[in-house]
Amino acid sequence: MYSIFKKELRSYFTSPTAYVMIGLFVLISSIIFYINLVTPTADYGMNLNYMSLILILIIPILTMKILAEERRSGTEVLLITSPTSLTSIVIGKYLAAFAVFLVMTVITFIYPLILSVYGKPAVAEIVGGYVGFILLGSAFIAFGLFASSLTESQIIAAIVSIVGLLLMWLLQGIGPGLGGIWSKIFSWFSLFSRTEDFYSGILSLGPIVYYLSFSAIFVFLTIRVIEKRRWSKG
């Protein structure tokens, strides 16, 4: 697992991908932070909320090539015929993308620091908010990883995960209006609404378990997709 993690992380930082994405993320979230600063309601939770919307674009681009490219270039054969298990290959890749995400998140710690220079920010809300933000991001990565396992084409992988994440964002607005079983099903996928507790500084077990199991399920599905393809064809 560590060998895959190392290789994947290096490939992020030897190509422009990671730098461009981190740069873009920091740029946009800085603009959001500035806008948020000049408006009268300075609530950091809102800041994080907008940042998580940018993730809908950033994360799929980080994860799009993670499995699709291995398949296209034929290096998948090397990984699968090595003694390293498929599970640790997939988890290694997941963790590498997560590490890049963590780097960009840590850079944004600078905003609360700036706040603390000029006033007394609500520490509990900010810490809780970041926990939620990181959990949300990890769920996005799992979904992006899954999308990347479905195809040989990076572009298709990116589109699938962007559309998927966008739908999950939209569904939470539609769900409650529908009522009955549909509202229940849609609420399973409403990744965003579950961050509310965190943004108000509450670390409740429910949402934490939800995000962790969302990630686990999509990592598991990714492994299944690769297994399934091995069985059905070359």
Place this chain on the structure above:
Amino acid sequence: MFLKMRGNNIGGKIMIEIQNLTKSFGQIKAVNDISFTVEKGEILGFLGPNGAGKSTTMNIITGFMPSTEGTVKVCGYDIMENPKEVKKRIGYLPEQPPLYMDMTVTEYLRFVADLKDVNKKQTKNQISDVMELVKLVDVSGRLIKNLSKGYKQRVGLAQALLGNPEVLVLDEPTVGLDPKQIIEIRKLIKALGKQHTIILSSHILPEVSAVCEKVVIINKGKIAAIDTPENLSKGMGTVSKLSATIAGPKSSITSAIQAIYGIKLVEAHIEKEKDIVEYVIESDKDIDIRRPLFFAMAKAGYPIIELKSLDLSLEDIFLQLTMQEKEVK
């Protein structure tokens, strides 16, 4: 331990055992009920036209894809039950070498060594040994995408050798190389055969007869023949053919040859110069008529200008075997 030692004593130890292997892709059977074994230290040539099922078989042996039916055992471990133990013992060079274009040769080999769980202390030595062996030292710092096809192939081979696996599976290792590189790679494979058990696939016949001790000919997913290259050339047909160019009058030479014991057919083939004719002579397979022919001609006073055996080449056999299949269908 005791069992293992006993296993070693019984002749050649069987390294790869394939039984009734079948692989279906939907309706199509890419590999259809094939069985063979490879002994320790053997170089087995896996020969067949394109699309015969060579790559599929190799992908199953190496654990890249599961079989539909049948078993594959490597060093006694079943690929379905114990994939990790099997994968540890196989170095695989697929048809398209699995290379990361953005890595340098050293970076790539270090990653593969990591992936194969090579002992950290040995990694450095092993990589430099392997690079020495396949002659990659000069390009060790270059990005793989900038290497020529021949070098890429060698990087692929180096990758297979890391971890010092007992079995090497090489899928068309010389395809797309120039003649000089082909000869080098063949030499290398022959040298590797001293310490490894090798399965090598190819659709090029001279390659197989140059490198391999045993040949499996596969066509349309089925085994058409298994034997040594020599036995295959000898074993086919019921007659052996000679071509003899002899100076002298055609009719009297023909009758003189026909008088020799064991001759089945004499045919004047081409008149090469005036009164020098090439004859094709067929005789019973188990009789060598070259000596009697010489003495008969010498006695009659007709000098033999040229004499050569027209035994079937591996190419003829290959065509014969793969054509037969067609006729059956």
